Amino acid sequence: MAHDVRVxxxxxxxxxxxxxxxxxxxxxxxxxxxAGEGVVMPPVLxxxxxAAHGEVDVKTAxxxxxxxxxIKVSPGFFDNPKIGLxxxxxxxxxxxxxxGLVQSLFLDNGYLTDLRTAAAGGVAARHLAPAxxxxxxxxxxxxxxRLQMEAAHQERPFRRLLVWGRDPAKAARYAEDMGARLxxxxxxxxxxxxxxxxxxxxxxxxxxxxxxxxxxxxxxGLHITAMGSDQEGKTEIAPEVLAAVDLYxxxxxxxxxxxxxxxxxxxxxxxxxxxxxxxxxxxxxxQGRGADSDVTLCDLTGTGxxxxxxxxxxxxxxxxxxVGSVIRA
Amino acid sequence: MAHDVRVxxxxxxxxxxxxxxxxxxxxxxxxxxxAGEGVVMPPVLxxxxxAAHGEVDVKTAxxxxxxxxxIKVSPGFFDNPKIGLxxxxxxxxxxxxxxGLVQSLFLDNGYLTDLRTAAAGGVAARHLAPAxxxxxxxxxxxxxxRLQMEAAHQERPFRRLLVWGRDPAKAARYAEDMGARLxxxxxxxxxxxxxxxxxxxxxxxxxxxxxxxxxxxxxxGLHITAMGSDQEGKTEIAPEVLAAVDLYxxxxxxxxxxxxxxxxxxxxxxxxxxxxxxxxxxxxxxQGRGADSDVTLCDLTGTGxxxxxxxxxxxxxxxxxxVGSVIRA
Numbered sequence: 201m202a203h204d205v206r207v208x209x210x211x212x213x214x215x216x217x218x219x220x221x222x223x224x225x226x227x228x229x230x231x232x233x234x235a236g237e238g239v240v241m242p243p244v245l246x247x248x249x250x251a252a253h254g255e256v257d258v259k260t261a262x263x264x265x266x267x268x269x270x271i272k273v274s275p276g277f278f279d280n281p282k283i284g285l286x287x288x289x290x291x292x293x294x295x296x297x298x299x300g301l302v303q304s305l306f307l308d309n310g311y312l313t314d315l316r317t318a319a320a321g322g323v324a325a326r327h328l329a330p331a332x333x334x335x336x337x338x339x340x341x342x343x344x345x346r347l348q349m350e351a352a353h354q355e356r357p358f359r360r361l362l363v364w365g366r367d368p369a370k371a372a373r374y375a376e377d378m379g380a381r382l383x384x385x386x387x388x389x390x391x392x393x394x395x396x397x398x399x400x401x402x403x404x405x406x407x408x409x410x411x412x413x414x415x416x417x418x419x420x421g422l423h424i425t426a427m428g429s430d431q432e433g434k435t436e437i438a439p440e441v442l443a444a445v446d447l448y449x450x451x452x453x454x455x456x457x458x459x460x461x462x463x464x465x466x467x468x469x470x471x472x473x474x475x476x477x478x479x480x481x482x483x484x485x486x487q488g489r490g491a492d493s494d495v496t497l498c499d500l501t502g503t504g505x506x507x508x509x510x511x512x513x514x515x516x517x518x519x520x521x522x523v524g525s526v527i528r529a
Numbered sequence: 530m531a532h533d534v535r536v537x538x539x540x541x542x543x544x545x546x547x548x549x550x551x552x553x554x555x556x557x558x559x560x561x562x563x564a565g566e567g568v569v570m571p572p573v574l575x576x577x578x579x580a581a582h583g584e585v586d587v588k589t590a591x592x593x594x595x596x597x598x599x600i601k602v603s604p605g606f607f608d609n610p611k612i613g614l615x616x617x618x619x620x621x622x623x624x625x626x627x628x629g630l631v632q633s634l635f636l637d638n639g640y641l642t643d644l645r646t647a648a649a650g651g652v653a654a655r656h657l658a659p660a661x662x663x664x665x666x667x668x669x670x671x672x673x674x675r676l677q678m679e680a681a682h683q684e685r686p687f688r689r690l691l692v693w694g695r696d697p698a699k700a701a702r703y704a705e706d707m708g709a710r711l712x713x714x715x716x717x718x719x720x721x722x723x724x725x726x727x728x729x730x731x732x733x734x735x736x737x738x739x740x741x742x743x744x745x746x747x748x749x750g751l752h753i754t755a756m757g758s759d760q761e762g763k764t765e766i767a768p769e770v771l772a773a774v775d776l777y778x779x780x781x782x783x784x785x786x787x788x789x790x791x792x793x794x795x796x797x798x799x800x801x802x803x804x805x806x807x808x809x810x811x812x813x814x815x816q817g818r819g820a821d822s823d824v825t826l827c828d829l830t831g832t833g834x835x836x837x838x839x840x841x842x843x844x845x846x847x848x849x850x851x852v853g854s855v856i857r858a
Contacts, residue, residue, distance in 0.1 A: 249626060252626060528538065
């Protein structure tokens with residue numbers, strides 16, 4: 201039986217949705233729901249296309265109380281920049297959770313993923329960073345390095361931002377762009393240790409495969425959000441950091457054991473002392489930061505729950521509009 | 530960077546693609562490729578939505594030599610018929626295997642899945658059924674019961690078809706429809722054993738959760754294609770049948786161990802003697818039917834390789850046409 205499917209492009213989505221605290225609220229609710237009963241979130245489907253230097257991930261989750269569920273496909277093809285294309289692409293499909301019918305196709309080229317990923321960083325800052333953040337630091341200079349600090353700044357309006365990047369030219373450009381965007385001083389730093397030493401909030405956003413943050417860099421009153429590692433083999437945080445922090449917070453423990461910072465830590469026998477899931481902290485089922493002086497580490501691998509939440513949210517925003525194309529399928 | 534995505538509906542797809550031997554050739558090639566080097570076919574992503582009596586499967590495969598790969602989403606929501614909707618739906622997405630960009634969206638409501646599933650039955654008949662099939666039988670009366678026997682008849686033009694269904698009225702309707710379609714006598718039979726006894730080719734197409742075909746029904750020169758079981762818990766073939774046949778052929782052994790007839794057989798300790806994959810038979814790497822008198826069983830669970838093959842095939846057919854809508858995403 202034919203039914204209407206709304207197809208919405210990246211440009212159209214950019215017109216209706218930006219990164220703000222309301223979106224962080226949406227993602228916060230997704231994590232809170234994830235902590236409750238009745239959630240179904242299968243393991244990520246991952247396919248490596250070695251011949252093309254590519255990989256594809258498929259994520260999904262059913263969240264009770266949501267009318268729909270998203271299936272999100274994220275291809276990453278790392279030779280694309282050589283031919284003028286972005287590495288990351290993809291789309292989200294929103295299905296009715298009652299009938300399984302396709303409702304909306306978001307041809308977002310990864311835009312919704314960018315936003316829901318950054319908003320998860322906002323949630324982490326909201327619930328885990330010290331109440332007062334004077335200085336923040338970011339490792340990496342790409343899209344997430346920008347969006348993450350925008351979301352974090354909305355939650356903890358730090359007065360100064362430090363940026364470290366492998367490429368000094370990119371770090372300089374980041375400092376210029378983000379200084380203008382956030383209206384605060386943004387300074388490139390040459391050493392990761394120096395950046396961490398001065399900061400109460402650090403966000404790591406790189407595709408690194410060897411640790412960038414080591415135990416000697418930790419200091420009282422530090423929160424780290426590590427969001428770069430989302431594939432087996434990636435890591436930004438040394439195993440001994442996980443063993444040393446006062447609290448390790450996973451977006452989803454089962455995923456972090458496979459593709460997050462927990463994977464190499466477990467392999468090295470560096471088991472976090474106290475360890476909770478982000479949703480449990482939001483829902484009040486687990487304590488987050490205990491004291492201002494605690495050192496906390498939040499490990500974000502990206503969950504299908506966030507995809508279902510943002511896709512449902514966008515569908516709601518579009519509901520009474522004529523945005524997109526309607527195809528009778 | 531914006532690029533063009535072609536969106537094609539079920540009605541449009543029905544206009545360009547039907548079940549014929551050329552399509553069986555396409556699926557045969559998919560299986561042959563699956564037997565070779567360089568294939569990447571991750572386990573099926575499966576999500577059960579118990580509250581809605583639904584399930585969703587996601588399949589994909591990268592096949593060397595194919596320019597694209599499909600990701601196929603198949604929702605099954607079994608309360609849909611109560612509100613006038615079909616249980617099965619879904620879509621296929623074709624991505625470039627070089628850049629990961631979305632190329633085509635096939636809003637097929639499961640039509641391409643129906644065809645590629647039936648064509649796999651055609652491939653099984655082509656390579657595994659006795660050379661002469663006078664009488665064939667089908668268990669089940671639904672869409673696949675129809676398409677499977679159409680594909681099988683193209684390969685082995687049997688002179689008579691027997692049909693067994695739980696609901697005699699549906700079996701009678703099937704007999705009438707398919708008699709007209711195939712131009713041969715189609716007769717409903719009340720007992721499965723009687724249907725199998727008279728047939729050289731039997732295809733099982735039901736969602737049964739307990740065995741329909743038992744060891745006592747086997748006779749020399751019988752080929753069975755079992756395609757109903759595609760989820761954990763489903764089964765149409767008794768475990769002792771798998772232990773008794775001369776050759777057990779899996780579409781993909783790793784999948785059949787989870788969601789095919791091999792799952793309950795292994796659990797019951799009934800291990801097939803000689804066991805091969807369909808692709809190995811096609812590629813000549815393994816022997817199929819040895820003698821006309823052999824009893825063979827082919828277990829089809831449905832592979833992402835078939836999805837990639839049919840999606841690529843359709844994209845090729847549409848290449849120089851204006852079928853569908855082009856959306857600049």
